[in-house]
Structure formats: structure tokens, C-alpha cells
Amino acid sequence: xxxxxxxxxxxxxSWGQRFPLLLGIVIFVFAVLFxxxxxxxxxxxxxxxxxxxxxxxxxxxxxxxxxxLGTCLVFGTGLTxxxxxxxxxxxxxxxxxxxxxxxxxxDIKIKMSSPREFARLANSFNDMAKELRSIETLRxxxxxxxxxxxxxxxxxxxxxxxxxxxxxxxxxxxxxxLQIIISESDRLTxxxxxxxxxxxxxxxxxxxxxxxxxxxxxxxxxxxxxxxMDKKNLQVEIALAPTTILANEEMMQHVWINxxxxxxxxxxxxxxxxxxxxxxxxxxxxxxxxTGPGMDEDVLRHxxxxxxxxxxxxxxxxxxxGLALVQRILKLNNGTVKVQSAPGQGSAFTVSMxxxxxxxxNNER
Numbered sequence: 001x002x003x004x005x006x007x008x009x010x011x012x013x014s015w016g017q018r019f020p021l022l023l024g025i026v027i028f029v030f031a032v033l034f035x036x037x038x039x040x041x042x043x044x045x046x047x048x049x050x051x052x053x054x055x056x057x058x059x060x061x062x063x064x065x066x067x068x069l070g071t072c073l074v075f076g077t078g079l080t081x082x083x084x085x086x087x088x089x090x091x092x093x094x095x096x097x098x099x100x101x102x103x104x105x106x107d108i109k110i111k112m113s114s115p116r117e118f119a120r121l122a123n124s125f126n127d128m129a130k131e132l133r134s135i136e137t138l139r140x141x142x143x144x145x146x147x148x149x150x151x152x153x154x155x156x157x158x159x160x161x162x163x164x165x166x167x168x169x170x171x172x173x174x175x176x177x178l179q180i181i182i183s184e185s186d187r188l189t190x191x192x193x194x195x196x197x198x199x200x201x202x203x204x205x206x207x208x209x210x211x212x213x214x215x216x217x218x219x220x221x222x223x224x225x226x227x228x229m230d231k232k233n234l235q236v237e238i239a240l241a242p243t244t245i246l247a248n249e250e251m252m253q254h255v256w257i258n259x260x261x262x263x264x265x266x267x268x269x270x271x272x273x274x275x276x277x278x279x280x281x282x283x284x285x286x287x288x289x290x291t292g293p294g295m296d297e298d299v300l301r302h303x304x305x306x307x308x309x310x311x312x313x314x315x316x317x318x319x320x321x322g323l324a325l326v327q328r329i330l331k332l333n334n335g336t337v338k339v340q341s342a343p344g345q346g347s348a349f350t351v352s353m354x355x356x357x358x359x360x361x362n363n364e365r
Contacts, residue, residue, distance in 0.1 A: 036076040043071065090118045097125065106133035153184040207248045207332050214284055214353070215240040215277055217249065221256035222275065225264055233270045240277040243284045245353045247333040255329050258322040259288045259349050266292030266347070282355055289348040295341040303339060 093110055100108040106129050112122040160177040163169065169177070218240055229236055263273045271291040278285050295303065304327045330337050334354055341347035 032076055032079050036072045036079060039075050040071045094121070094125065097129075101129060101132065104136075106130075106136055153187050156184045157181050207251065209246050209248060209333070211244050211246050212249045214243045214245045214252075214286070217253060218256055218275060218277060218286065221253065221260055224257065225260050228261075228264050229273065232264065232267065234264065234267055235270070235272045237272065237274045240275070241279060243277055243279055243355075245284050245355065247335070247353060248329075251329045251333060255326050255351065256286075256288075258326050259351070262322060262349075263288050263290035263292070263347075266290055268292065279355065284353045284355055286351040286353075287348055288351075289346060291346045294343045294345045294347055295339075296343050300339060300341060304337075 090112055093112070097108045097110050108129055109126050110122040112119050160181050164174060164177055219238075222236065222238065260273075260275070267273055267290045272289075273291075274287070274289040276285075276287045276289075278287075304323045326337055330351065330353075336352045338350050338352075339347060340350070
């Protein structure tokens with residue numbers, strides 16, 4: 001029902017936008033006809049007064065009417081061509097600009113202030129060109145970054161495979177090189193999965209929500225990463241208040257896995273990871289803190305950018321897509337994420353999810 005109502009509103013709004021243009025066309029046609037008739041009557045009067053009209057035309061009603069009608073058509077056609085040339089001249093700008101767009105030049109801009117309808121069309125065209133330019137920039141950056149990210153592990157795998165092919169290696173070297181190949185293969189697999197997931201999320205506008213226990217989901221996520229945490233002897237402090245939120249449970253799982261994985265990766269041997277879930281009046285707040293090296297202001301400005309990795313020494317451990325995925329998923333689920341960090345003081349990511357919608361769903365039930 002809401003969609004139908006929305007469509008009707010759009011139709012009314014569209015008709016309201018078209019009406020001035022239609023009215024202008026009607027006025028233009030009427031003006032051409034009126035001016036043509038007036039000019040023909042004046043011409044007829046002058047020709048008749050000075051005896052320039054043949055007597056056959058003035059004496060015969062049919063010839064008289066035909067003469068007046070024919071003259072009106074000639075005057076009307078000429079006037080229409082003359083006025084139309086000046087009125088439709090701006091369309092040439094749009095035609096030329098459209099050819100530039102189709103040729104890949106998205107920096108084109110049309111400047112036009114009148115008539116009003118053409119000015120609105122020019123503004124809409126410029127907005128379209130701006131959006132296309134930004135999309136093309138994102139596409140180019142994405143292709144460039146993804147090519148680089150895929151090329152690095154492929155080159156590494158190829159290099160170590162060639163070393164193994166020679167055969168003059170010790171067992172320890174063989175085991176080391178095989179482990180690197182496996183690690184790089186896993187990195188390629190994770191990168192492919194992340195790229196596909198991010199592409200799917202970028203193309204998604206709506207997701208299905210359902211209420212679920214956020215504290216239980218966080219516990220499951222922590223258990224999944226427990227082996228990595230134990231490997232680095234991390235001290236994990238957990239404080240999870242019982243909380244139910246309305247969101248897409250499968251998507252939110254990716255959020256916690258990425259944030260916990262980052263906290264584990266950047267925490268040093270024997271470091272600490274704190275996972276806190278609490279509530280204020282309207283939001284569930286999840287804070288994940290680590291005791292890693294922290295980030296400076298420059299890194300913080302780009303931390304959610306695709307393929308950005310502030311710590312280049314750990315570039316082989318990730319793809320730079322994790323936090324971009326986190327931000328996109330939270331946007332789709334009406335949540336937000338903030339980060340606080342400073343060099344040498346670790347990092348704290350705080351995710352905020354609304355609670356009000358859960359109450360509204362419970363009330364409706």
C-alpha cells in the first residue's frame with residue numbers, strides 16, 4: 001500500500017513539473033497563430049486598399065478564403081521556424097554535451113540560466129555528469145587497487161613455486177615455502193570473498209531485519225577467534241549485557257569477526273582485548289579495545305577507505321577491506337561505528353545500534 005501511495009505522489013509531482021512546459025507550448029502555438037492571422041489581415045487590408053489584389057480573389061469567396069489561409073500558413077511556418085531556431089538552439093549544447101559524456105569526458109558542464117525549463121535540465125545534466133564522474137573515479141580506483149592486491153600474492157606464490165620446482169632445497173625450506181604458498185592462497189581466497197561481499201553490499205539498498213540476541217552473537221564470534229587469541233596469549237576481558245537488537249544477523253556477524261580479528265592482529269604478544277556491550281536509553285553500544293600500536297590522525301582519516309592499510313608491516317595479513325565492509329554493513333543496518341586511537345595507546349572501535357525499533361516491533365506484535 002505504501003508503494004502505491006508513493007507512486008501516486010510521484011505521478012502528481014511529475015505532472016506538476018510538466019504543466020509549465022505544456023502551458024508554454026500552448027501559449028507559443030497560440031501566439032504564432034494569433035500573430036500570423038493579424039499580419040495576414042493587415043497585409044490583406046493594405047493590398048485591398050491600394051488595389052493590389054486581383055479582382056478574382058476579392059470577388060470569389062473561395063479564392064479569398066484560400067488566399068488568406070495560404071498566407072497564414074506561410075507566415076505561421078516562417079514565424080515558427082524563426083522563433084523555434086532561437087528557442088531550440090540550447091538543445092545543441094545538450095547534444096554536444098551528451099556526445100562528450102558518451103566519449104568518456106565527465107568533466108563537461110552546461111551553463112544555462114534561461115529559459116527556466118532548459119535551466120532545470122542543465123542543472124540535472126550537470127548533476128548527472130558529476131555522479132558519473134564520481135562513479136568512474138571509484139571504478140578506476142577499485143580496478144587499480146584490486147589488480148594490485150591480487151597481483152601481490154600471485155607473484156609470491158609463483159616465486160616460491162619456482163623455488164620448489166628446482167628441488168635443491170632442504171626439508172625445512174620446502175616446509176617454509178609451502179606454508180607461504182598456503183598462506184598467500186588463503187589471502188587470495190579471503191580477498192575474493194571480501195570483494196564479492198563488498199560488491200554485493202554496495203548494490204544492496206534494503207536488507208531483511210529480525211530481532212536477535214546481540215550478546216550471544218558476540219560470544220559466538222569470540223569463540224571463533226579464540227584459537228588466534230590463544231596463539232598470541234591475549235588476555236580477553238568480556239562484559240556483555242543481555243541485549244536484543246533488530247538487524248540482519250548474518251551481516252552483523254561479519255562486523256564482529258572483522259573488528260575482533262583486527263584487535264587480535266594488532267595486539268602484541270600477551271596483549272589485552274576488551275569486548276564491552278552496554279546500553280543507553282536508545283542504543284546498544286559495543287566497544288572492542290586492543291592494546292596495539294594505535295593510529296595517528298592521518299591513518300584515522302582513511303581507516304574506513306577501501307584497500308587502505310595504515311600499518312604496511314602487516315599488509316600481508318589483510319586486504320584493507322575489513323573496515324570498509326564494517327562501515328557498509330552498519331549503514332545498511334542503521335548502525336554507526338566510531339574509532340578512538342592514538343600512537344602507543346591502542347584502538348577502540350565503538351559500534352552503535354538503535355534499540356527503539358526493537359521496542360516498536362514488540363509493540364506491534
